[in-house]
Amino acid sequence: MDSAAIIIMNLAPFIVFGGVVGGILGSLRCNVGSGIVWGAILGPIGWLMVLVLMDRRPVCPHCRERVKPGAVICRYCQRPLEPLPPEAPGPLAPESESGA
Numbered sequence: 526m527d528s529a530a531i532i533i534m535n536l537a538p539f540i541v542f543g544g545v546v547g548g549i550l551g552s553l554r555c556n557v558g559s560g561i562v563w564g565a566i567l568g569p570i571g572w573l574m575v576l577v578l579m580d581r582r583p584v585c586p587h588c589r590e591r592v593k594p595g596a597v598i599c600r601y602c603q604r605p606l607e608p609l610p611p612e613a614p615g616p617l618a619p620e621s622e623s624g625a
C-alpha cells in the first residue's frame with residue numbers, strides 16, 4: 526500500500542476526533558464551524574484557539590462578561606441585556622401605534 530495512504534489512514538481518526546471535539550467546544554463559543562475546522566487541522570491547538578480567540582458570544586454592556594446568545598439578563602451582574610436586533614435588518618418600524 527502507498528505510504529501516503531497509510532499516513533492518511535492513521536491520521537484520519539485524529540482529524541475526525543479533533544473536528545468533533547472542536548465542534549463541541551465551538552458550540553460553547555457560538556462558533557461551531559470554526560471549531561470543527563481548526564480542531565480537525567490543529568487538534569488541541571485548534572481547540573484552544575476556538576475557546577480563547579474565536580469567542581463569538583455577546584458581551585454584557587454592564588460588566589463586560591461573556592453571556593449566552595439570546596440571554597435577557599446577565600448571569601454575572603443580573604442586569605437586563607440589550608435586546609438583540611431582529612434577524613432581518615430593515616428600516617426601523619416602531620411597533621407601538623403612534624396614533625393618538
Ligand SMILES: [Zn+2]
Nearest residue numbers: 585588599602
Ligand atoms: Zn453583566
